[in-house]
Amino acid sequence: MVQLRHGSAHPTPAVRRTTQRNQASLPTLVQRHGLDSKTVVKRRRRTTTQDAGMGPTPASAVLTVAKEAIAVAFRLPTLRPLDDCLYALQATIPHLSRLALHRRFQR
Structure with a gap:
């Protein structure tokens, strides 16, 4: 065929x-x-x-590579929900938004 x-x-x-x-x-x-x-x-x-x-490789427009590494390093051992991670990381990364964090975890 x-x-x-x-x-x-x-x-x-x-x-x-x-x-x-x-x-x-x-x-x-x-x-x-x-x-x-x-x-x-x-x-x-x-x-x-x-x-x-x-095309471009996916990267955050808000977070630097170092700040993304901090977020991932926090999430992996704790396996906390997105909102818990957001509230805990906002003290370290003040301009962190829920959407930026969600997109990073999706990548």
């Missing part, structure tokens, strides 16, 4: 494995799979078939 895909669809993991492992020439793979030559070259360099992450 042939799977029809639109022009800007990502290659399937099977196609990614084929382009990585196949020793065929670049033009042959480009024509066979309908990919751009730059895509085939890029895929051959990678060690995994997963898509590379695009």
Whole structure:
């Protein structure tokens, strides 16, 4: 069964494995799979078939890395609820909001 895909669809993991492992020439793979030559070259360099992450890494706009570490270090051994952690940490981090703390714990 042939799977029809639109022009800007990502290659399937099977196609990614084929382009990585196949020793065929670049033009042959480009024509066979309908990919751009730059895509085939890029895929051959990678060690995994997963898509590379695009965009910024999630980080807090409110908390610094050190303050995030304090919040996590407080939460892990105690396993306290979010509100308890918030009230205990607000003495150390005055501008800490419930939302910022919740987002940090989610990450």
